[in-house]
Amino acid sequence: MPEPVLELHELSFVPEGDEVVVGRLDTGSYAVFPTDGAELLRRISEGMTLSQASAWYADTFGEPVDVDEFATALTELGFVRESDSEPRPVRAVKLQRLGRVLFSPAAWVFYVFVVASWAFATFRDIAILPHPSQIFFTWSLVIVQVVITFGQFPLLFLHEGFHILAGRRLGLPTRMGVSNRLTYIVFETELNGLMSVPRRSRYLPFFAGMVCDAVVFCSLGVTAELTRMSNGSFSLAGRICLALAFTVIMRMAWQFQLYLRTDLYYVFASALNCYDLHDASTALLRNRIWRALGRHDRLVDEQQWTDHDRKVGMFYGPFIVLGIFIIILITIFASFPVVREYFTTIAHNLTTGSFGVRFWDAAFSLTFNIAQIVALIVLSRRKRRMMASRKPRLLAGKADTP
Numbered sequence: 001m002p003e004p005v006l007e008l009h010e011l012s013f014v015p016e017g018d019e020v021v022v023g024r025l026d027t028g029s030y031a032v033f034p035t036d037g038a039e040l041l042r043r044i045s046e047g048m049t050l051s052q053a054s055a056w057y058a059d060t061f062g063e064p065v066d067v068d069e070f071a072t073a074l075t076e077l078g079f080v081r082e083s084d085s086e087p088r089p090v091r092a093v094k095l096q097r098l099g100r101v102l103f104s105p106a107a108w109v110f111y112v113f114v115v116a117s118w119a120f121a122t123f124r125d126i127a128i129l130p131h132p133s134q135i136f137f138t139w140s141l142v143i144v145q146v147v148i149t150f151g152q153f154p155l156l157f158l159h160e161g162f163h164i165l166a167g168r169r170l171g172l173p174t175r176m177g178v179s180n181r182l183t184y185i186v187f188e189t190e191l192n193g194l195m196s197v198p199r200r201s202r203y204l205p206f207f208a209g210m211v212c213d214a215v216v217f218c219s220l221g222v223t224a225e226l227t228r229m230s231n232g233s234f235s236l237a238g239r240i241c242l243a244l245a246f247t248v249i250m251r252m253a254w255q256f257q258l259y260l261r262t263d264l265y266y267v268f269a270s271a272l273n274c275y276d277l278h279d280a281s282t283a284l285l286r287n288r289i290w291r292a293l294g295r296h297d298r299l300v301d302e303q304q305w306t307d308h309d310r311k312v313g314m315f316y317g318p319f320i321v322l323g324i325f326i327i328i329l330i331t332i333f334a335s336f337p338v339v340r341e342y343f344t345t346i347a348h349n350l351t352t353g354s355f356g357v358r359f360w361d362a363a364f365s366l367t368f369n370i371a372q373i374v375a376l377i378v379l380s381r382r383k384r385r386m387m388a389s390r391k392p393r394l395l396a397g398k399a400d401t402p
Contacts, residue, residue, distance in 0.1 A: 003049040006071055007081045011045055012196035013038060016273060019306070021195050022079075025173070029078045030195045032275060032306055036061050040070065041079075099169030102162070103204065111215050118218035121225040127234075128221045128242065130249045132337035137239035139358065141345060141365035144243070151244050155216055159209040159251075163189040166208035170197055174205070199270055206266045213252050220245035246334075253330055257323040268319065272312050280305040281313035281320070 014021045020038035023030030033041060036057070043053050050067040057065045074080050101107065122128055136144055160176050167174030172193035194202045224238035224245070234242065255262045261278055269277040283300050290298040302310055349362035 003051055005047055005049055006044055006074070008041075008045045008074070008079050009081050011041070011079060013042060014196060014198060016199065019308075021275075023195055024078065025193050025196045027078060028190070028193065028195075031077050037070075040065065040067075041074070044074075093168055093171050093173055095165060095168045096171060099165035099167075102165050103169060103208075111211065114215050114218045114222065118221045121222055125225070128224055128245075130242075130246045132246070132334055133341065134239070134242040134246045135338050136341060136345070137236070137243045140361050141342065142361050142368075145365060145368065147240060148243060148247060151240075152247060155213075155244065155248060158216060159212050160189045162208035162212035163191065163205055166205040167191055167193060170201060170205070172196065172205075199273070202270050203267060206263050206270065209263050210252060210255060213248050217245050217248040217252070220248070250330065250334055253326060253334075256326040259320040259323040274306075274309045274312050276305055276309055277313060277316060280309040281316035284310065284313045285320075 009024050009026070011022055012025055015035075016032075018035060020033050020035060021030055022033050022038055022041060039060075040053055040057050043056055044050070048056065050071060054065055054067045057063075057067075071080070118128075135148065137147075138144060164174045164176050170193075172191070174189060174191050174193060176189050191205055194205055220241040224234055224241040227235045227238040227241075229235050255264045258265050258268065259282075265278065269275075274280070280302075283302065283305070287299050287302065290296065305313070346362045346366055349358040350366075352359065
């Protein structure tokens with residue numbers, strides 16, 4: 001009987017220097033192969049049997065290969081299709097045209113115009129530059145909290161939407177989900193399909209969120225400038241715009257915390273041709289610490305990362321230090337002034353001796369924040385208990401952006 005052909009799912013092959021990234025666009029499962037291994041896989045995907053592929057490899061590279069072990073590895077990666085299963089149909093990517101319009105030359109001209117308008121307005125009056133005091137656009141702390149909290153949702157949606165559409169313009173099935181970070185609702189974007197395109201095409205989808213934030217920030221500042229009152233002071237709408245603009249610029253600064261998986265981290269990782277720089281660099285750093293302490297039992301296997309990731313990870317320390325330095329600056333010059341102003345106002349409104357509107361506004365605002373802290377503690381403990389009760393699971397081929 002003729003030897004059966006190993007049936008594979010549709011795979012993408014993207015050269016990356018001396019290696020090739022191979023994966024499935026439909027599931028987001030990817031692996032890094034040496035050039036010879038990728039060529040062997042390509043021959044199998046083109047219809048060669050395992051014995052034919054083994055003979056081809058020996059003739060081409062002058063050495064034998066264990067094709068049975070190779071086939072087992074392909075199965076574990078999810079590349080092998082069961083003989084009785086039908087190939088998954090390729091679904092048309094929606095909003096691809098909108099993505100192309102959003103990043104067309106005309107759109108970039110508009111974005112530059114918005115930024116230039118903000119720069120011109122700032123040159124005329126530096127009052128629209130971000131400052132922590134802009135958060136308190138009205139005397140009511142409750143109104144400030146409601147507007148800042150719920151005003152972030154459309155802005156966060158736009159940020160992630162730019163990521164989504166930057167991927168859709170490439171024909172990738174990028175998608176958005178809604179999750180939570182403790183007590184906060186967040187939007188998440190899955191850009192797994194980026195590994196199916198050349199590295200130079202990945203930068204814009206990673207940068208797209210910051211492009212959106214820059215345009216939104218400048219638009220809010222220009223709007224505040226255009227809605228000034230006749231006496232030159234900012235209108236209520238203008239003050240709200242400046243308050244939201246301050247939160248946007250803080251999110252942009254947060255992207256520089258490169259010890260986290262921020263948008264800029266993925267840009268750096270792509271530029272350095274790394275696949276898992278975050279985990280590789282942190283594992284290497286921890287191993288250094290455990291070796292210095294003589295705790296060799298706590299060492300992790302460094303071979304699970306590529307040679308290049310380990311090599312770059314050895315020198316990624318300064319970027320981690322930069323991220324820590326950024327969060328210190330944000331805390332000193334942004335978070336601390338806001339917190340100080342908040343509690344100063346709370347103390348003043350609660351100790352005036354009057355049970356007027358400002359007293360109850362401060363009381364309700366403080367109660368709401370205390371309730372958030374309590375909920376955060378409860379949810380954190382519950383999450384730890386749930387994680388402790390679950391058995392460990394191995395998740396491969398998944399990677400999400402902040």
